[in-house]
């Protein structure tokens with residue numbers, strides 16, 4: 001069955017989102033584009049919550065977000081239980097966010113990377129499995145805030 005991945009951006013990430021929509025389709029993945037749909041100024045949290053909610057509820061296994069720095073999107077997405085949203089600025093960070101942190105939301109800093117780097121980050125994140133083992137123990141402790 002074809003995987004659907006929710007993807008969202010604010011105005012600062014809009015152009016990169018359009019590039020990654022094509023890249024996802026090229027890889028046989030159907031993006032569920034939650035917006036934004038233009039470069040008109042908008043609020044990143046509106047899109048972060050939509051994508052993170054889909055991951056939180058299990059409607060989607062993973063999601064993708066982008067804004068100018070990636071930071072606002074990550075703050076909002078990481079408020080959702082079970083969501084591990086990772087800002088990745090190069091393919092190594094993207095791969096480690098999967099291997100060590102089981103990141104289920106990729107966040108890209110659209111104003112800080114070029115399209116080729118973004119494609120390489122996406123590929124590393126999509127293709128790298130979680131290593132489990134000691135990393136599973138560490139992830140479990142993230143929820144332990146008492």
Ligand code: RB5
Pocket residue numbers: 010012013044067068069070071072073
């Ligand atoms: C929008 O100007 C910018 O603040 C936003 O895209 C993001 O970088 C926030 O974290």
